[in-house]
Amino acid sequence: MWPSAIIAIHNTNSNGGFAVKRISSYIVLVLAGLVLIGATEASAQKKMKKAEVLWTAEDMKWEPLPGAPPGIMKVDLWGDQTKGAYGGLTKFPAGLKAPLHYHTYDIKMVVLKGAYTYKGKKYGPGSYLFIPGGEKHESGGVDESESIFFIEQPGMFDLKPVEPPK
Numbered sequence: 001m002w003p004s005a006i007i008a009i010h011n012t013n014s015n016g017g018f019a020v021k022r023i024s025s026y027i028v029l030v031l032a033g034l035v036l037i038g039a040t041e042a043s044a045q046k047k048m049k050k051a052e053v054l055w056t057a058e059d060m061k062w063e064p065l066p067g068a069p070p071g072i073m074k075v076d077l078w079g080d081q082t083k084g085a086y087g088g089l090t091k092f093p094a095g096l097k098a099p100l101h102y103h104t105y106d107i108k109m110v111v112l113k114g115a116y117t118y119k120g121k122k123y124g125p126g127s128y129l130f131i132p133g134g135e136k137h138e139s140g141g142v143d144e145s146e147s148i149f150f151i152e153q154p155g156m157f158d159l160k161p162v163e164p165p166k
Contacts, residue, residue: 092141105155114147
């Protein structure tokens with residue numbers, strides 16, 4: 001209703017009434033299109049069949065993490081960390097140390113077992129870390145046990161080594 005009221009007010013102005021009426025019409029068309037797109041998206045999501053995913057620890061298949069140092073294992077819970085956004089579990093063997101590096105995408109992480117060492121500080125089970133993409137750091141597990149954590153990234157996993165200054 002309010003766009004027609006604006007049109008009526010501006011139509012009293014003989015110099016610019018037509019232009020304002022045309023712009024208001026475009027605004028109404030754009031808003032109608034956005035509402036239609038939103039309704040279509042919501043309808044598509046309702047039609048998608050959602051199924052439970054129920055895996056015991058024994059059901060999870062640990063695989064080597066491509067592009068990572070030897071010994072690092074992973075389980076994808078959703079997505080595919082070699083192609084794009086994902087969430088999964090990562091396992092470091094005892095004593096793993098990764099030299100200075102960074103990742104392209106942000107990392108959100110929760111430590112489940114052992115500890116994650118980040119910039120020299122140990123974060124034990126239940127700890128949460130957010131590491132922005134591009135943040136240079138050293139990381140690793142702990143000497144006394146393997147370390148397992150949940151990790152989530154909005155893009156594919158990568159590990160970009162940083163050469164120390166010479």
